[in-house]
Amino acid sequence: MIFDVFNQEIKEFNNQVSLYIKREDLIHPFISGNKYRKLKYNLIQAQEEGQKALLTFGGAFSNHIAAVAFAGKEYGFKTIGVIRGEELSSKINDNATLSFAQDNGMEFYFETRNEYRNKEEKLYINNLKDLFGDFYLIPEGGTNSLAIRGCEEILTEEDDMFDYICCSVGTGGTIAGLINTSATHQKIIGFPALFGDFLENDISRIAKKDNWELIKEYTFGGYAKTSDKLIEYLNRFYNNTKIPLDPVYTGKMMFGIEDLINKNFFPKGSKVLAIHTGGLQGIKGMNVKLKNKNLQIIKFDG
Structure with a gap:
């Protein structure tokens, strides 16, 4: 059963870039995104x-x-x-x-x-x-060929209005699916959660188009690494939108997108869609680690 999935507008920035988030995390309470x-x-x-x-x-x-x-x-x-x-x-x-x-x-x-x-x-x-x-x-x-086929169903006709589609990247299957079904005018931006030049090669082997790029400046130290700055961002984002983000994937992506918007990476008037890929169950484990280090924890509704 697929639950309600919708595109939610986050805000329009001063440079008239509009940011939306696709709530794939709402597909299913336990098999989400x-x-x-x-x-x-x-x-x-x-x-x-x-x-x-x-x-x-x-x-x-x-x-x-x-x-x-x-x-x-x-x-x-x-x-x-x-x-x-x-x-x-x-x-x-x-x-x-x-x-x-x-x-x-x-x-x-x-x-x-x-x-x-x-x-x-x-x-x-x-x-x-x-x-x-x-x-x-x-x-x-x-990630395998059947997984990519499933991820090709993330984008729908109503998403043709967006100029940029953004997603976090782990093994590369999700971004490959987005690339394969993206419209000709769209660019797909991936935010890796881990270090490694191997991702470009892996994605190139399974993606059918070349309208994509990876931006690697927002890994916050590597896979499953975090910082006070990132946690503060996740909690501020939750307070403002009531949308929880995880610290490994979607949080780093959203931080990166907003930072790029403020740096005028996206042309004036662009419409940007971020894919919320779920992963919220991992917050509990991360919060245990943060508590053990006497650091602030991540707010979420799980």
Whole structure:
């Protein structure tokens, strides 16, 4: 079931740039945003193949792990999560994401960080099949050709009014889907959540157009890194709009968009659409870290 998704205007700036946000986070309460889009056709494919189990990969606070666990319970699949970091096996109850996934029936296989790097190797996958039996494999982050197909459905005809489409970037599947279905007059701007020149190559292999660019100045130190400045921005944005943002993906994107608008990156009169890709479940885990460091926490309605 898809819940209400709508474009919400945030503000019009002095240079007459209008900023809107597409509330993909409202698609589903537990499989929200791009995770719903990425899983949609993979779940259909798994059902058509007669598969009974889904296996995937992720870290301690992975939005993808949480979404797969709930989707598996919702659609009748056993779920297996290969989790990066063997030390986490004794910390499930202290981790909101892993606790949620376990409560929804996910079985965990905690892997060393060194071995986890082999997750795409055929021998490693075969070893997992020896352990768990046959399964439908969903890659870390969920990006494959079926995930891109799902993300191609994010933009609709009503979005043709926008000149720029912005999204956060993890594995590249979401931005590839946006690129593939964008209108000829639109430019797609990606805000990576992590460092690495590999993203351009990965996106180029799966995107069908070249009307895009990545802006890398807003990672705030790298994946899952944050700062007082970013937390203050997230809380101010929430106070002004009542829209929660997560500190790993959407928060950095929105910070970057507003900063670029104020620097006149977008031509006068531009209409900019930011895609809210969800990921709000990870805020609980981040807030635990912030509390332990006696730092301000992130406000949200979850």
